[in-house]
Amino acid sequence: MYFPAYRARRMRRNETIRSMVRETHLRVEDFIYPMFSAFGKNIRKEIISMPGIFQQSIEHIVEEAKEVHALGIPAVILFGIPETKDPVGQDAYSETGIIQETIRAIKQAVPELTVITDVCLCEYTDHGHCGVIVDGDVDNDSTLALLAAEALSHARAGADIIAPSDMMDGRIDVIRELLDANGFENIPIMSYAVKYASAYYGPFRDAADSTPQFGDRRSYQMDPANRREAIREATLDVQECADFLMVKPALSYLDILRDLRENFDLPLVAYNVSGEYSMVKAAAEKGWIDGERVMLETLLSMKRAGADLIITYHAKEAAQALAKG
Ligand code: PBG
Numbered sequence: 355m356y357f358p359a360y361r362a363r364r365m366r367r368n369e370t371i372r373s374m375v376r377e378t379h380l381r382v383e384d385f386i387y388p389m390f391s392a393f394g395k396n397i398r399k400e401i402i403s404m405p406g407i408f409q410q411s412i413e414h415i416v417e418e419a420k421e422v423h424a425l426g427i428p429a430v431i432l433f434g435i436p437e438t439k440d441p442v443g444q445d446a447y448s449e450t451g452i453i454q455e456t457i458r459a460i461k462q463a464v465p466e467l468t469v470i471t472d473v474c475l476c477e478y479t480d481h482g483h484c485g486v487i488v489d490g491d492v493d494n495d496s497t498l499a500l501l502a503a504e505a506l507s508h509a510r511a512g513a514d515i516i517a518p519s520d521m522m523d524g525r526i527d528v529i530r531e532l533l534d535a536n537g538f539e540n541i542p543i544m545s546y547a548v549k550y551a552s553a554y555y556g557p558f559r560d561a562a563d564s565t566p567q568f569g570d571r572r573s574y575q576m577d578p579a580n581r582r583e584a585i586r587e588a589t590l591d592v593q594e595c596a597d598f599l600m601v602k603p604a605l606s607y608l609d610i611l612r613d614l615r616e617n618f619d620l621p622l623v624a625y626n627v628s629g630e631y632s633m634v635k636a637a638a639e640k641g642w643i644d645g646e647r648v649m650l651e652t653l654l655s656m657k658r659a660g661a662d663l664i665i666t667y668h669a670k671e672a673a674q675a676l677a678k679g
Pocket residue numbers: 472474476484519520554555556557558559571626627628629
């Protein structure tokens with residue numbers, strides 16, 4: 355053994371040395387901030403299970419978008435709460451849908467802020483599932499055309515990156531094809547490639563009013579027990595020309611992030627989901643943990659696992675914490 359000649363503690367003696375040998379860094383450029391855009395005027399309603407996160411109408415979204423940009427955060431990802439929901443989620447691909455109007459408003463007010471849009475139907479369907487229902491289950495192939503239409507309408511409204519979260523088979527391919535056929539060959543696709551059927555999405559479903567009205571999402575989202583299947587899912591999306599790969603949730607799936615980092619060279623995104631955020635907030639509120647330190651340690655763990663980017667509700671507070679050093 356090396357001891358006592360070798361002593362690991364030598365490299366931890368003071369903050370200067372520690373910072374010189376630090377392997378992983380959090381940067382404000384790593385963060386993507388999620389926002390919930392609600393139909394109507396003068397709406398700013400805090401989500402009870404997500405302190406600090408709001409359902410907001412467009413004028414408030416635009417104000418927050420300016421704040422996000424001023425903090426140096428490069429991008430937001432948008433979710434919509436439409437005026438009306440129906441069985442096929444028409445607001446999702448309407449030219450005047452809630453997200454299309456929100457994209458235009460943000461791009462006009464803060465053109466430098468990158469706007470990513472979540473492409474899925476669950477926020478727009480009255481049954482709350484991510485696709486069209488046929489014989490009691492989500493029908494893959496008839497859902498594809500609607501997702502592609504949604505992606506195209508987001509691109510037409512000015513979205514910078516399209517992020518499909520539905521977990522239908524073959525969707526990256528049909529979205530890429532329709533975007534290209536309409537002159538949007540330069541719009542990247544950020545695929546929610548590996549998305550598990552997770553209980554950690556609970557608070558998000560309050561925020562987006564998207565809880566399934568019957569059954570659950572286990573016939574399309576992945577089984578949390580499966581690791582090899584994550585490689586297979588990601589491989590398919592790479593073959594279909596995805597530009598970014600995402601793993602969701604993040605904290606309980608750091609092994610999956612590491613697997614994807616080692617198997618693919620595409621930029622890798624971790625989604626630090628609603629339940630992960632709520633747990634930190636709740637424990638901090640009770641005084642049981644130091645909320646800021648736990649937040650930074652959690653985000654750092656996602657980068658250490660291999661993520662390049664992190665979608666997180668903590669983005670603004672993390673940016674502020676990093677700025678104060
Ligand atoms: C829509 C979607 C969900 C999330 C992102 N996009 C919810 C779901 O699949 O039920 C979850 C995000 C979060 O929990 O923060 N498909």
